Amino acid sequence: MTETTDVMRHWAGVWADKEPDGTSWFQPVPEPCSRLVRSVSTPASRVAIVGVGASRLIADLLAQGYRRIEAVDIAAEALERLGAQLGADAGRVRLRRADARTVGFDDPVDVWHDRATFHFLTEAVDRAAYVASAGRGVRAGGHVVVATFALDGPEQCSGLPVARYDARSLAAEFAGGFELVDTVDHEHVTPWGSRQPFVYAVLRRSADSLNN
Secondary structure, three states: OOOHHHHHHHHHHHHHHOOHHHOOOOOOOOOOHHHHHHHOOOOOOEEEEEOOOOOOHHHHHHHOOOOEEEEEEOOHHHHHHHHHHHHHHHHHEEEEEOOOOOOOOOOOEEEEEEEOOHHHOOOHHHHHHHHHHHHHHEEEEEEEEEEEEEOOOOOEEOOEEOOOEOHHHHHHHOOOOEEEEEEEEEEEEOOOOOEEEEEEEEEEEOOOOOOO
């Protein structure tokens, strides 16, 4: 398993060198992320945005009336950028420095959202730890919305190798605790015009999950 300190060090370096709109994953409009989160929740839902970076998804959800948001990232630098971006609204969000593989919540969340974190887990042990963390963190009947590079997407990002998926193989990683309920193919355009195919999966946590 990749050590948390090594991961922190890597992403601290990434955020020290880049502005949010200078990262390949930057989205001026957080779609289809916002639409998929809203499709399985209400503004009263507890939502965890894992690997949040400085995503504009937080501001979008706040504008939609969401008030129970946990913004999770392994890099303190990313959370600092996010807090600065949100300004006075930062106080409406719980900003948490944590590893997605081990993060815990005071109470189970209704939705766990992850765009472009899971695909950095190239070792099976790390993926298993992540899925177990999601199983502990999401209530029975709640949902995971996860997006990764598609099979024809990039082979690496931010100097790291990535794993690529289609909807079937992505859902298989969560088998046993979650069932696939929806998928979306999406072509992300980077700030410099490169096109990156993504696959999104919406998974429902089974009531009989072993993590109950």
